[in-house]
Amino acid sequence: MAVGLVWRYTATERRETPGAVPTDAVAAIRAAAAEAVRQLGSLAERMRGLGRADEAGIFDAQAMMAEDPQLLGEAVARAEAGEDPEAAVRAAAATAAATLASLPDELLASRAADVRDVGARIVRIMTGQDVAFPASPSIAVAEDLPPSIVAEVPTGLLLGVALQGSSPTAHAVILARGLGIPAVVGVPGLVEAAGSATCVAIDGESGEAVLDPDPSQLADFAARARVLAARREAGASLRGRPAATADGERVILLANIGGPEEAGRALEAGAEGVGLFRTEFLFMRRQSAPSEDEQVEPYRRVFEAFGRQRPVVVRLADIGGDKAVPYLDLPPQANSFPGSRAVPLAARDRGLLSSQLRAIWRAAGRAGVTPHVMAPMVATLSDVRLLLELRDEARAEVAARGEPPPDRMITGVMIEMPSAAILAPELARLVDFFSIGTNDLTQYTMAADRSNPALAHLQDALHPAVLRLIAGVVAGADEAGIPVAVCGELAGEPAGALVLAGLGVDELSADAGSLDRVRAALAGVTRPQLADLAKRALAASNAADVRAMARELLEPRGSHGRA
Ligand code: PEP
Numbered sequence: 001m002a003v004g005l006v007w008r009y010t011a012t013e014r015r016e017t018p019g020a021v022p023t024d025a026v027a028a029i030r031a032a033a034a035e036a037v038r039q040l041g042s043l044a045e046r047m048r049g050l051g052r053a054d055e056a057g058i059f060d061a062q063a064m065m066a067e068d069p070q071l072l073g074e075a076v077a078r079a080e081a082g083e084d085p086e087a088a089v090r091a092a093a094a095t096a097a098a099t100l101a102s103l104p105d106e107l108l109a110s111r112a113a114d115v116r117d118v119g120a121r122i123v124r125i126m127t128g129q130d131v132a133f134p135a136s137p138s139i140a141v142a143e144d145l146p147p148s149i150v151a152e153v154p155t156g157l158l159l160g161v162a163l164q165g166s167s168p169t170a171h172a173v174i175l176a177r178g179l180g181i182p183a184v185v186g187v188p189g190l191v192e193a194a195g196s197a198t199c200v201a202i203d204g205e206s207g208e209a210v211l212d213p214d215p216s217q218l219a220d221f222a223a224r225a226r227v228l229a230a231r232r233e234a235g236a237s238l239r240g241r242p243a244a245t246a247d248g249e250r251v252i253l254l255a256n257i258g259g260p261e262e263a264g265r266a267l268e269a270g271a272e273g274v275g276l277f278r279t280e281f282l283f284m285r286r287q288s289a290p291s292e293d294e295q296v297e298p299y300r301r302v303f304e305a306f307g308r309q310r311p312v313v314v315r316l317a318d319i320g321g322d323k324a325v326p327y328l329d330l331p332p333q334a335n336s337f338p339g340s341r342a343v344p345l346a347a348r349d350r351g352l353l354s355s356q357l358r359a360i361w362r363a364a365g366r367a368g369v370t371p372h373v374m375a376p377m378v379a380t381l382s383d384v385r386l387l388l389e390l391r392d393e394a395r396a397e398v399a400a401r402g403e404p405p406p407d408r409m410i411t412g413v414m415i416e417m418p419s420a421a422i423l424a425p426e427l428a429r430l431v432d433f434f435s436i437g438t439n440d441l442t443q444y445t446m447a448a449d450r451s452n453p454a455l456a457h458l459q460d461a462l463h464p465a466v467l468r469l470i471a472g473v474v475a476g477a478d479e480a481g482i483p484v485a486v487c488g489e490l491a492g493e494p495a496g497a498l499v500l501a502g503l504g505v506d507e508l509s510a511d512a513g514s515l516d517r518v519r520a521a522l523a524g525v526t527r528p529q530l531a532d533l534a535k536r537a538l539a540a541s542n543a544a545d546v547r548a549m550a551r552e553l554l555e556p557r558g559s560h561g562r563a
């Protein structure tokens with residue numbers, strides 16, 4: 001929630017800063033690109049310092065784009081042919097962006113914006129111009145916002161972000177969330193309407209943006225902010241205590257992490273372990289696969305940070321499709337290629353997953369813990385059989401080399417394909433736990449690409465269609481006596497947490513920054529209230545109705561003056 005002055009950001013709004021225009025165009029391009037690499041590298045470092053490995057990765061990737069030989073080669077060739085150097089850089093970045101944008105995938109298309117942003121940065125450096133940041137704390141209002149702008153606006157000056165386009169999974173938005181900056185996206189007509197506005201109020205929870213709010217609207221926002229602050233305070237005061245409902249029903253709260261750097265933040269937030277350790281960071285943004293040895297160290301660091309008492313669930317690399325890795329040479333396909341991710345991928349390339357599994361066995365052996373591992377994108381029973389075979393084979397290989405592995409690996413599967421949800425009773429007999437990936441489960445159930453803002457109305461994981469699948473998964477798991485976690489974004493939302501706990505989910509895994517509010521939401525309700533909420537949610541006809549039901553529990557009527 002934020003209320004503040006409008007800062008209209010446009011890609012061309014620039015402030016002149018002194019800087020000599022170099023005489024040698026080629027040298028100028030190369031020097032500016034090198035400076036861009038340095039700046040982006042230090043933004044990545046800043047993010048890493050904040051424990052945000054995922055966000056740091058965005059700038060690492062942009063730094064690589066800024067030194068990409070193809071991009072620079074084209075810019076230099078154009079400049080040598082007499083083109084104005086700034087235009088040459090822009091044109092080269094546009095070529096690279098057009099190549100990415102032509103790929104039939106929203107996430108790759110979002111990388112096109114990142115390349116254009118890199119081109120714009122090189123040009124800014126060449127011409128000695130800076131983005132004109134707001135003079136006082138403000139809310140950025142724009143069609144879209146490059147992630148680097150979110151990271152660069154000096155601390156305290158960016159109160160919020162309101163975007164006409166973009167999507168909840170766009171880099172700038174992920175970054176804002178990580179920095180605790182509220183954001184609303186996909187607001188139709190926002191830029192034109194904001195043309196004459198001076199003030200804007202935004203609510204990141206409901207997605208509302210109100211331009212030049214009148215006194216009663218301001219009072220409403222202030223009341224909502226008070227409820228939010230009270231929830232935050234309640235959450236912070238419960239930190240360190242196990243999460244439970246008011247009448248004592250325990251729910252295990254775990255953290256999602258994207259690299260060893262995030263372990264500290266998760267522990268500080270009171271995570272009882274890691275429910276999703278995304279390992280893609282080891283496999284992406286590089287030219288060849290990481291070796292087994294290279295992988296052991298980061299896994300060991302995370303295992304040791306959490307120790308024997310707090311489980312760490314390592315997710316086998318979820319790569320392919322939108323998460324591109326050039327060295328795998330996957331054939332181009334439309335869609336986000338669920339068929340080529342993780343275990344399905346192993347059917348063609350066993351080497352990659354075998355080396356990851358060996359590295360996990362070795363890292364766990366060194367840290368003296370029992371590892372938990374799960375496979376993403378499991379679709380069939382044969383996927384699980386292959387996973388178990390690869391797991392046991394990897395253990396035998398490590399043991400044969402004389403390095404003692406732990407006795408067992410607790411092995412689960414992610415339920416994020418509708419087929420896996422439907423097959424839950426059978427899958428449950430083969431594995432030790434389930435972890436529901438509501439992000440993908442929703443997109444595949446609703447046939448609504450998770451990064452396409454035009455389909456936002458279908459992407460809500462609280463849709464009863466998704467909830468009924470989840471209820472079936474819980475029933476299948478209960479029958480086999482295995483626990484069920486949820487590690488999609490829904491688990492970190494108070495409304496989602498209540499519905500999921502009501503459906504019988506045992507563990508919720510979310511970004512460390514969400515754990516306080518989930519703990520507070522659970523502490524404010526009783527088991528019968530959750531059961532009643534789940535029953536009504538399953539019978540609801542749309543996600544909005546489910547949200548309204550959950551809101552009733554979170555904010556009892558009259559608590560902030562709204563009807
Ligand atoms: C999910 O799909 O819900 C999930 C947690 O996996 P990812 O977001 O990494 O695809």
Ligand code: MG
Nearest residue numbers: 416437439440
């Ligand atoms: Mg997923």
